[in-house]
Amino acid sequence: xxxxxxxxxxxxxxxxxxxxxxxxxxxxxxxxxxxxxxxxxxxxxxxxxxxxxxxxxxxxxxxxxxxxxxxxxxxxxxxxxxxxxxxxxxxxxxxxxxxxxxxxxxxxxxxxxxxxxxxxxxxxxxxxxxxxxxxxxxxxxxxxxxxxxxxxxxxxxxxx
Amino acid sequence: xxxxxxxxxxxxxxxxxxxxxxxxxxxxxxxxxxxxxxxxxxxxxxxxxxxxxxxxxxxxxxxxxxxxxxxxxxxxxxxxxxxxxxxxxxxxxxxxxxxxxxxxxxxxxxxxxxxxxxxxxxxxxxxxxxxxxxxxxxxxxxxxxxxxxxxxxxxxxxxxxxxxxxxxxxxxxxxxxxxxxxxxxxxxxxxxxxxxxxxxxxxxxxxxxxxxxxxxxxxxxxxxxxxxxxxxxxxxxxxxxxxxxxxxxxxxxxxxxxxxxxxxxxxxxxxxxxxxxxxxxxxxxxxxxxxxxxxxxxxxxxxxxxxxxxxxxxxxxxxxxxxxxxxxxxxxxxxxxxxxxxxxxxxxxxxxxxxxxxxxxxxxxxxxxxxxxxxxxxxxxxxxxxxxxxxxxxxxxxxxxxxxxxxxxxxxxxxxxxxxxxxxxxxxxxxxxxx
Numbered sequence: 187x188x189x190x191x192x193x194x195x196x197x198x199x200x201x202x203x204x205x206x207x208x209x210x211x212x213x214x215x216x217x218x219x220x221x222x223x224x225x226x227x228x229x230x231x232x233x234x235x236x237x238x239x240x241x242x243x244x245x246x247x248x249x250x251x252x253x254x255x256x257x258x259x260x261x262x263x264x265x266x267x268x269x270x271x272x273x274x275x276x277x278x279x280x281x282x283x284x285x286x287x288x289x290x291x292x293x294x295x296x297x298x299x300x301x302x303x304x305x306x307x308x309x310x311x312x313x314x315x316x317x318x319x320x321x322x323x324x325x326x327x328x329x330x331x332x333x334x335x336x337x338x339x340x341x342x343x344x345x346x
Numbered sequence: 347x348x349x350x351x352x353x354x355x356x357x358x359x360x361x362x363x364x365x366x367x368x369x370x371x372x373x374x375x376x377x378x379x380x381x382x383x384x385x386x387x388x389x390x391x392x393x394x395x396x397x398x399x400x401x402x403x404x405x406x407x408x409x410x411x412x413x414x415x416x417x418x419x420x421x422x423x424x425x426x427x428x429x430x431x432x433x434x435x436x437x438x439x440x441x442x443x444x445x446x447x448x449x450x451x452x453x454x455x456x457x458x459x460x461x462x463x464x465x466x467x468x469x470x471x472x473x474x475x476x477x478x479x480x481x482x483x484x485x486x487x488x489x490x491x492x493x494x495x496x497x498x499x500x501x502x503x504x505x506x507x508x509x510x511x512x513x514x515x516x517x518x519x520x521x522x523x524x525x526x527x528x529x530x531x532x533x534x535x536x537x538x539x540x541x542x543x544x545x546x547x548x549x550x551x552x553x554x555x556x557x558x559x560x561x562x563x564x565x566x567x568x569x570x571x572x573x574x575x576x577x578x579x580x581x582x583x584x585x586x587x588x589x590x591x592x593x594x595x596x597x598x599x600x601x602x603x604x605x606x607x608x609x610x611x612x613x614x615x616x617x618x619x620x621x622x623x624x625x626x627x628x629x630x631x632x633x634x635x636x637x638x639x640x641x642x643x644x645x646x647x648x649x650x651x652x653x654x655x656x657x658x659x660x661x662x663x664x665x666x667x668x669x670x671x672x673x674x675x676x677x678x679x680x681x682x683x684x685x686x687x688x689x690x691x692x693x694x695x696x697x698x699x700x701x702x703x704x705x706x707x708x709x710x711x712x713x714x715x716x717x718x719x720x721x722x723x724x725x726x727x728x729x730x731x732x733x734x735x736x737x738x739x740x741x742x743x744x745x746x747x748x749x750x751x752x753x754x755x756x757x758x759x760x761x762x763x764x765x766x767x768x769x770x771x772x773x774x775x776x777x778x779x780x781x
Contacts, residue, residue, distance in 0.1 A: 188384060189728040193721075193779070224720055224736035225744070225751050251750050253720035254780065317720060 191307035192314070193254065200258035200301070205265055210247035214332035219324040221316050226252030228260060228320055232328040240271045241333065246325060255305075255314050260321025262301045272329060278302070279322055286315045366677050371669070372760045374400035386730030389765045394548055394576060394709050394756030395734055396598045399662075406661035407603055410654040418653045419627055419644075429653045436656035437643070440608060443663040444593070445584040450616060452609040452643040453656055457575040458498040460594035460609035461542070463646060464571055465502040466622040468540070469509045474620035481569075481619060485511035488537040490568070492517040492525055493746045494547050494554070497739040499573040499594075503542050512539065519746045523550040523699030530562055538568040545577035545593070549740045549754065550699025550747075551682065551709040553577070560589030569615070575599055579666075579758070580707055581675035585610055597655065601759075602662035606655035609646070616642035623648045666759075674759055678708040681757040681766055685710045688770035694777060698747050708757040711738065714773065717780045719753040725776040726753075731769055 209216075213231035220227045228250040235244035246264045250257060263282075267275035282302050285294045290310040294303045308318045372378050375398045382388050390398065410432055416425035418433040434448070441448040454460040471481035483489065489503050489512050507514045515533055518526040525543075534541070541563040546553050560570040572590035577583055579600035585593055592611045598604040611619070621628060621639055625648035630638040639645045666674060683703050689695050694715040700706040714722055723735030734754045737744045744751060755769055 189724055189779075192724070198780075225741060226720075253718035255720070311724070314720070314724070 192311060194304045194307060196301055196304040197254065197258040197262075200261040201254040204257055204261040206247055206261065206268070207249065208247060209249050210245060213245070213247070215328040217324050217328040217331065219320060219327065221252070221256070221320055223316065224253070226250070226256050226317065226320060228252070228256070228324050230260075230321065230324040230328050232325065232332050234272065234329070234332050237271060240273065242271045243267045243269065243275050243329070248321065248324070250321065252320065253314075253317050255308055255317040256320045259302075259305060259318045260324075262304070263321045263325055266300050266302055267325060272333065275329070276326070279326055282322055283319065285309060286318055366669075366673060368677075368760065368762050371400075372762075374402065374665075375760055376401060376404070378760060382730050382732075383728055389729075389731040389768050391755040391757065391761065391765065391769060392732045392734050393579075393599070393758035393761075394738075394754065396604070397579065397601050397758055398760065399601055399603065399658075400665055402665050403601055403603065403658050403661045407654050407658040410657045415654070418651045420650070432657050433651050433653040436653075436660035439660035439663050440656075441610075443667065444578065444610060445586050446610050447613065449643060450585075450610055450613050452611065452616070452646045453651060454594075454607040454609055454646075455605055455652070456607035457573065457594040457596040457599075458502075458607070460592075460607050461499055461571065461573065462502045463609055463622040464592055464594075464611075464619075465506040467619045469506055470620040470622065472510070477618045478620050483507075483510045483512040483539045486537060487512040487539045488515050488535070489513070490515050490517070490533055490538050490541045490563075492543050492554070493519045494523075494525060494550070494552065494743050495542070495544055495740065496548050496573060496575065497741070498575070499542050499544060499571070500742070503540075513537075517543075519743060521747070522701075523547070523552050523747060525552070525554040527555075527559070530559075534559075534562045534566055534568070536566055538563060538566050540569045540571065542571040542573070543590075545572045545574045545583070545588075545590075546580070546707045546709075547699065547740070547743070548576045548709055549711045549738050549743055549752070551576075551707040552699050553705040553707060555705075557587070557589035560591075564589075576707060576709065580678055582671040591615055597659040597662065600659075600662055601665055603655045603658035606652045606659055608659075611642075613642070616646070619645075621645050621648070625649055627651070669759060677759065678757050679703050681761055681763065682706065682708040682710060684763055684766045685755060685757070685769065688766055689773060692770065692773055692777075695773065698749065698752055709754060710756070711752040711754040712773075713749050713752050714777060717776055719751045721780060722753045722773065722776045725779055726769070726772045729768070729772045729775065731765075731772050733769070 213233045216231045218229045230248040233245040266278050281298050285292050286309050288309050296303045305318050308314050377398050414428040416429040418429040437451050438448045441451045468481045471478035491503050520526045556572050563570045570590040571592040574593045574595040578595040596607040628645050628648040696713045698711040719735035736751050
């Protein structure tokens, strides 16, 4: 089936065995995002840390309900951003957004995106792009909120 | 113009489509001839979202634009007269389709707008004259809905309560997907000002006892609004026996064009109701200090009327009446029974709502263990099978049934039993793919 170009084995693997699923402490910001079209939802936490003068992603954990694409994408996203500086992670997130908006015409940067390049086939199905972006947009929102200097982030920053 | 066009179309529908010659019916729908996803025939099981249009409807709309196009109720010229005749002829045709008087048919842009019209008329009643008294709601009053509603017959009432300080209450849903009327005595009281209920669920196909609910409501002096978006296209509906005071439905779900819907309301109620949308066409006298309004239905039809869409809807009524709404309902009942059986026997499939066709129309929603509806829909789409996969604008109903979303197949005049079999086989393929 042509649909296998979307459901690549790596996506189905992440769907069946998601990484970093389950909410964890500590965290600097938590968000809840919903896809109003289908009701898929994700609750996501981000913990940031200081890494030699740059802010880095210490941890991302989440709980989510949704289709294989949204679940696998959230799992892949956590693998892509944990341990990166926020600047690097935002670059990856931007590249993923660009890939999703390409209608399948982009040449994705595999070095930057890692497993996330597997979602290339999803970009050909406009109805599924929001599924693939749900976790990424939640991460971006949570990270922005954490960076905006919530009291928890400041205290967490002092500890690390 | 309308009568000659529509007679010709009715004859065409009669001549080529004997009651349930589905092949003959399918030949009238150009879109059913196309292929999808690599040359596969289209298996369209999403008519609950929007139906396809037969050539007779497309021709009627095109004919209006090609020959008579003008602004109805305005022009000082022949085309204006023809457009007005076409529009008013369509109103009479739609009225006949549901047993109503033409003066009780208000054209809106959709069923959603028709429901909003009543909701906004009720809050506008606060500042309208004494004749609008019976539409006023405020603190202490209650608006009663059901957990089964499409968002279009829920959110406008939530908003009405928010604007006026009235309280929203609702009938729950049983695990079988029926309306729970066990506490009707507590819910329908002297505080109840309006009851809004679906005439057929867009998710489970459940047909609630609207007449029974209306009798309870009327005994307490409450108004009753029925959402007919999923009933009027699929079975005979007669407003003289319906029980409700208002009925909303959409053309595009009943073989007609998009962009036009209908509000039927009892004449004495429409006469007392203040307008919702105001502007040209609905006024009697306009002065800088203020304006007076026309009687219904014009009072509720501000702006240049959607004449071409009305003509298309009238042609759809002709088409359906030529088939016979009893026959349409029987055809869909057979398809629904087939689908309930074919899907119900698949291990891991859970059908939402009633498992028989008793008081149940042709919307079959289901979940599959371990496979999300979006993924089911994707595999089906790959096979050329068009279904809907989400909460179908009925989020609270899904919550009440304990599911996040579902896959929905809906049937109409052009669907076949082979298509039901294709759906069941597609569901098995989705299970294999994601196992």
